[in-house]
Amino acid sequence: MIYLRYILICFALAFFGTSTASAQAVTDKFNNAALPGSLLDLSNSGNAPTFLTFGAGNNIVEGSMGWNGSTLDADIWTFTIAAGFEVSAINLVTYNGPNPVAPAGHFMALASGNTIDTAQSVNHLSNGLWREELDGLGNTNTNLLAILQSGPAFGGIGFTGNLQAGDYTFLVQEGSNLVNQYCIDFVVTPVPEPGSALLLGVASFLCLRRRRK
Numbered sequence: 774m775i776y777l778r779y780i781l782i783c784f785a786l787a788f789f790g791t792s793t794a795s796a797q798a799v800t801d802k803f804n805n806a807a808l809p810g811s812l813l814d815l816s817n818s819g820n821a822p823t824f825l826t827f828g829a830g831n832n833i834v835e836g837s838m839g840w841n842g843s844t845l846d847a848d849i850w851t852f853t854i855a856a857g858f859e860v861s862a863i864n865l866v867t868y869n870g871p872n873p874v875a876p877a878g879h880f881m882a883l884a885s886g887n888t889i890d891t892a893q894s895v896n897h898l899s900n901g902l903w904r905e906e907l908d909g910l911g912n913t914n915t916n917l918l919a920i921l922q923s924g925p926a927f928g929g930i931g932f933t934g935n936l937q938a939g940d941y942t943f944l945v946q947e948g949s950n951l952v953n954q955y956c957i958d959f960v961v962t963p964v965p966e967p968g969s970a971l972l973l974g975v976a977s978f979l980c981l982r983r984r985r986k
Contacts, residue, residue, distance in 0.1 A: 799815075799834050801836025815848040825850045827852040827853065827961055830961060834850065834956070837951065839946070839952045853941075859936060859962060860960065861935050867956035880900070881900065885941060894927040896929070898931070899925040899929055
């Protein structure tokens with residue numbers, strides 16, 4: 774019985790893993806060339822977004838955008854989620870800029886495919902306004918995926934659950950102020966295998982039985 778328990782626990786660890794590595798970090802240079810990382814100018818065009826390679830783990834996109842007094846800049850990028858994976862979280866993890874009070878906020882939008890209509894929100898998969906939320910300790914803790922899942926706020930298709938395999942285009946825009954720095958983490962994880970949750974449950978049950986003996 775102990776040997777069987779060991780096998781089940783090993784299978785559970787193999788399915789779920791113990792940690793994820795950072796897949797990539799991309800830094801937009803608009804208005805702030807001093808930002809660290811590999812600097813590039815994320816596209817301002819919905820018809821020709823910047824393509825970013827997303828992999829399993831944490832995919833960090835940071836930059837600045839909005840109105841800097843002379844130029845209105847949006848950041849728009851396309852990414853592909855491979856078969857067998859999903860976007861399980863989209864988190865705003867750092868933020869430096871004007872913090873509008875709800876219901877006002879910065880605009881974000883998500884579209885299926887490798888373009889996004891910046892003039893007609895009805896064609897978006899989802900969209901909404903976001904503002905910085907804190908975790909009580911002064912750290913940014915804004916769940917952008919939850920906002921998109923509860924939308925769209927301005928007309929669109931809408932979706933539930935995580936983003937499955939496919940091509941997507943993401944847009945962030947501030948129309949009247951400058952966001953000096955934002956950092957968004959797209960967390961890509963394997964889609965749970967059928968039966969893996971049951972396997973982990975069996976392993977947990979066996980461990981619980983062993984503690985009770």
